[in-house]
Amino acid sequence: MADKETAKRSRRSSGAITLRDVAKLAGVAPITASRALNTPDQVSEVVLKKVKEAVERTGYVPNRLAGGLASARSRLIAAIVPSTVISVFNETIEALNGTLFDAGYQLMLGQSGYSPARAEMLLEAVIGRRPDGIFITGILPPGKARTRLLASGIPVVETWDLTPTPIDMLVGFSHSQIGHDVAQFFSKKGCRHLAIVRAEDERADRRTRAFIEAAATYGLGGVHVENVGALRTLRSGRQALANVLAAKPQVDAVFCSSDLLAMGVLTEARVRHISVPEQLSVMGFGDVPFVADMVPALSTVRINGAQIGQIAARNLMDRAEGRGVAQPMVDVGFSIIERDSTAQGKP
Amino acid sequence: MADKETAKRSRRSSGAITLRDVAKLAGVAPITASRALNTPDQVSEVVLKKVKEAVERTGYVPNRLAGGLASARSRLIAAIVPSTVISVFNETIEALNGTLFDAGYQLMLGQSGYSPARAEMLLEAVIGRRPDGIFITGILPPGKARTRLLASGIPVVETWDLTPTPIDMLVGFSHSQIGHDVAQFFSKKGCRHLAIVRAEDERADRRTRAFIEAAATYGLGGVHVENVGALRTLRSGRQALANVLAAKPQVDAVFCSSDLLAMGVLTEARVRHISVPEQLSVMGFGDVPFVADMVPALSTVRINGAQIGQIAARNLMDRAEGRGVAQPMVDVGFSIIERDSTAQGKP
DNA sequence: TTGAAAGCGCTAACAA
DNA sequence: TTGTTAGCGCTTTCAA
Numbered sequence: 001m002a003d004k005e006t007a008k009r010s011r012r013s014s015g016a017i018t019l020r021d022v023a024k025l026a027g028v029a030p031i032t033a034s035r036a037l038n039t040p041d042q043v044s045e046v047v048l049k050k051v052k053e054a055v056e057r058t059g060y061v062p063n064r065l066a067g068g069l070a071s072a073r074s075r076l077i078a079a080i081v082p083s084t085v086i087s088v089f090n091e092t093i094e095a096l097n098g099t100l101f102d103a104g105y106q107l108m109l110g111q112s113g114y115s116p117a118r119a120e121m122l123l124e125a126v127i128g129r130r131p132d133g134i135f136i137t138g139i140l141p142p143g144k145a146r147t148r149l150l151a152s153g154i155p156v157v158e159t160w161d162l163t164p165t166p167i168d169m170l171v172g173f174s175h176s177q178i179g180h181d182v183a184q185f186f187s188k189k190g191c192r193h194l195a196i197v198r199a200e201d202e203r204a205d206r207r208t209r210a211f212i213e214a215a216a217t218y219g220l221g222g223v224h225v226e227n228v229g230a231l232r233t234l235r236s237g238r239q240a241l242a243n244v245l246a247a248k249p250q251v252d253a254v255f256c257s258s259d260l261l262a263m264g265v266l267t268e269a270r271v272r273h274i275s276v277p278e279q280l281s282v283m284g285f286g287d288v289p290f291v292a293d294m295v296p297a298l299s300t301v302r303i304n305g306a307q308i309g310q311i312a313a314r315n316l317m318d319r320a321e322g323r324g325v326a327q328p329m330v331d332v333g334f335s336i337i338e339r340d341s342t343a344q345g346k347p
Numbered sequence: 348m349a350d351k352e353t354a355k356r357s358r359r360s361s362g363a364i365t366l367r368d369v370a371k372l373a374g375v376a377p378i379t380a381s382r383a384l385n386t387p388d389q390v391s392e393v394v395l396k397k398v399k400e401a402v403e404r405t406g407y408v409p410n411r412l413a414g415g416l417a418s419a420r421s422r423l424i425a426a427i428v429p430s431t432v433i434s435v436f437n438e439t440i441e442a443l444n445g446t447l448f449d450a451g452y453q454l455m456l457g458q459s460g461y462s463p464a465r466a467e468m469l470l471e472a473v474i475g476r477r478p479d480g481i482f483i484t485g486i487l488p489p490g491k492a493r494t495r496l497l498a499s500g501i502p503v504v505e506t507w508d509l510t511p512t513p514i515d516m517l518v519g520f521s522h523s524q525i526g527h528d529v530a531q532f533f534s535k536k537g538c539r540h541l542a543i544v545r546a547e548d549e550r551a552d553r554r555t556r557a558f559i560e561a562a563a564t565y566g567l568g569g570v571h572v573e574n575v576g577a578l579r580t581l582r583s584g585r586q587a588l589a590n591v592l593a594a595k596p597q598v599d600a601v602f603c604s605s606d607l608l609a610m611g612v613l614t615e616a617r618v619r620h621i622s623v624p625e626q627l628s629v630m631g632f633g634d635v636p637f638v639a640d641m642v643p644a645l646s647t648v649r650i651n652g653a654q655i656g657q658i659a660a661r662n663l664m665d666r667a668e669g670r671g672v673a674q675p676m677v678d679v680g681f682s683i684i685e686r687d688s689t690a691q692g693k694p
Numbered sequence: 695t696t697g698a699a700a701g702c703g704c705t706a707a708c709a710a
Numbered sequence: 711t712t713g714t715t716a717g718c719g720c721t722t723t724c725a726a
Contacts, residue, residue, distance in 0.1 A: 072361045
């Protein structure tokens with residue numbers, strides 16, 4: 001019992017340097033070392049210096065698993081993203097991650113878009129890590145997952161959409177408004193024969209419906225809708241234009257549900273010697289970085305994805321740290337970027 | 348002391364359902380409940396059923412922070428990826444995440460590509476979570492980070508490259524070989540005036556050097572190299588071709604260090620009425636999903652990114668679970684995909 | 695400002 | 711097969 005201090009490491013220990021080791025080296029109690037690292041103001045200059053030296057010398061890296069368990073704050077944020085590879089969400093995730101990292105949080109990734117069974121597993125896995133917040137791309141529909149998330153009490157931010165009944169917080173924009181505004185845009189440009197090329201997706205659905213409704217109010221009925229299914233590739237965009245032309249040869253404007261589909265449409269138009277925008281106007285969605293420099297430059301609907309990521313990160317951290325959230329529901333809006341692929345003015 | 352069982356929850360408790368609650372409900376000891384969940388074979392049918400029912404009734408989700416702390420196995424894998432938005436690594440990350448998830452692991456994301464100071468912080472943050480493994484895109488150059496990682500004892504897999512001195516495990520391919528093979532390819536196709544359009548990147552560097560060397564052995568000296576710097580956008584590809592043409596008007600083949608740059612080159616060629624592949628052969632790198640369906644379809648170097656992700660995941664898990672790693676160093680190779688953007692045969 | 699004690703929720707080790 | 715005990719490494723609580 002004389003050598004409590006020098007007692008050999010228990011069999012269970014991982015062998016890594018712990019806060020105890022650092023404290024011992026600095027000649028203080030573990031809790032004092034902890035304070036020196038987490039709340040330096042609560043500690044004298046002398047102690048602070050000794051602890052910092054000890055950390056430097058030992059190469060100590062705090063075990064966040066232990067810290068999270070003790071403090072019930074994991075400093076982990078989970079993001080649930082769809083599995084699409086080239087995704088319009090990339091920019092958002094990058095901003096989310098950057099903002100979180102700067103504040104000392106880590107991002108955990110979960111990919112959705114699989115079977116309901118896997119979705120349930122994903123949620124279990126995520127909640128099991130006790131994240132301080134959960135970021136969701138899209139809106140979680142009512143169901144088991146939603147109930148469960150609500151029950152977990154973990155702050156949640158839903159994004160890229162609007163709903164009057166969010167689980168918790170919301171940073172998005174109105175897909176209906178986009179459908180409406182694009183139809184109006186085409187109408188003003190003098191387009192008379194509209195079509196939509198879209199992927200199978202609930203949000204694209206709402207844009208489509210609003211587009212058709214708005215078109216009707218501008219006297220443009222009979223919008224042709226081409227649904228490419230789950231595959232939102234360039235190839236399906238090409239095929240889609242072929243189908244549109246077969247069904248409605250007089251088409252003079254196409255609104256696509258992604259930039260990639262729009263690229264496909266542009267490609268097919270070029271192959272068929274249909275001049276854009278003289279004979280056909282094409283509008284994309286997403287404003288992926290490179291579409292501005294294509295020829296013709298793609299007109300598209302731009303979402304400020306980075307802004308969504310930043311605001312979502314701030315909101316989650318505000319809630320996690322017990323602060324009030326300034327704006328739990330934010331509409332970041334969108335803008336129609338007019339480039340070369342849409343008609344240049346009234347005829 | 349009569350009501351040890353009914354003692355009210357301590358002030359520190361988070362209030363969530365714990366394994367204790369489940370065990371109590373099932374009428375067994377916590378450790379038995381733990382075994383029912385983690386190693387069901389070690390438990391009788393009766394107990395298993397009772398525990399499962401208790402879990403169902405309470406909505407219990409195990410706290411992986413506590414589990415990780417107790418078992419020194421976090422079931423967390425960290426991936427360090429560059430911050431590039433549209434990235435050729437996406438496919439790898441998706442496969443990595445998918446494979447890990449199926450085995451009960453979670454993926455944590457860290458973005459590199461910032462300042463050395465941030466890189467150091469990133470590493471601290473990652474090690475602090477005590478991941479069971481670390482996935483790195485690229486090869487970590489010798490330095491503080493490398494030393495630190497080595498000292499941490501955490502299994503590491505480096506990817507997308509080869510080196511005789513990996514930190515630990517390796518899943519990649521030879522960039523020099525690619526440079527060589529593409530030069531050979533162009534030579535065989537009868538191209539005589541080669542150029543390279545490349546981003547600032549150490550791996551592109553090696554492809555470039557090998558390309559130039561190989562070209563020389565085929566009697567094709569004077570390869571023009573256009574370095575677009577850090578910006579690997581479509582626009583810089585366009586500008587790059589303009590520069591190449593100004594410096595070497597007779598150019599008849601360009602090897603680009605990414606598909607996006609190649610798309611820029613194709614675009615600029617089209618604008619200038621340079622026919623591809625008749626007057627100019629263009630080769631990309633990466634085989635991003637949509638380049639196959641462009642017109643002309645892009646010839647490119649294909650890397651099986653998903654395979655890299657899968658193998659890396661398996662290797663990390665094998666090591667984490669104390670199994671031997673079948674192949675700690677894997678060369679997954681590459682293939683040159685010949686499509687429409689390169690010369691169709693000897694003249 | 696500093697420290698002792700007591701957990702956070704779970705599992706390894708050992709015992710029955 | 712089941713249970714008891716004793717931590718994992720940290721931070722909260724309370725006291726000095």
